[in-house]
Amino acid sequence: ELKVEQNPLFLSMQEGKNYTIYCNYSTTSDRLYWYRQDPGKSLESLFVLLSNGAVKQEGRLMASLDTKARLSTLHITAAVHDLSATYFCAGDSNRDDKIIFGKGTRLHILP
């Protein structure tokens, strides 16, 4: 069964710094998703990554997928306070299309 592990689970960083959130998954996955959730709010889809080497960017966030390493990364460039949120990655199991989530990374950006 697909397992998805995110790290770190909590990250506190200064504004202006760069950092990366890692998402490892255990078996082949058709799709890799990244979501953002603000406290008390619903989820917002950030990226869907479909193929090896896929890279997508939106503002200060960039996501990439390496299917051989079973690793996706979410890179934050020059962080700003507004990016403080919980970020989830999720994989879509090849075998049965179940979507499995990581535990989430709680990102706190200090002004």
Add this chain to the structure above:
Amino acid sequence: DSGVTQTPKHLITATGQRVTLRCSPRSGDLSVYWYQQSLDQGLQFLIQYYNGEERAKGNILERFSAQQFPDLHSELNLSSLELGDSALYFCASSVSSGMQYFGPGTRLTVL
């Protein structure tokens, strides 16, 4: 505003009862997903429908059932409720299996 609506926003009920949560997808989206979010279990995928047919099933309990109607709205039925069913329930929609758009969620409290 994602364009996905969910009703009700809040629901308080007693153990043993049955409730129905409703989701209207974005116009044109054929896929509907249901998710449960709780402190204990994190984010869990429950089920996906595509154009009225069940497409993928997650860790949905036998006491729970869902369907998607011809007008593409979906309902999630939760029966014989237990305290542990208290959670946020989100639905999301997408054109097929790509980027998902989430509704605001239904907060279920079982007393």
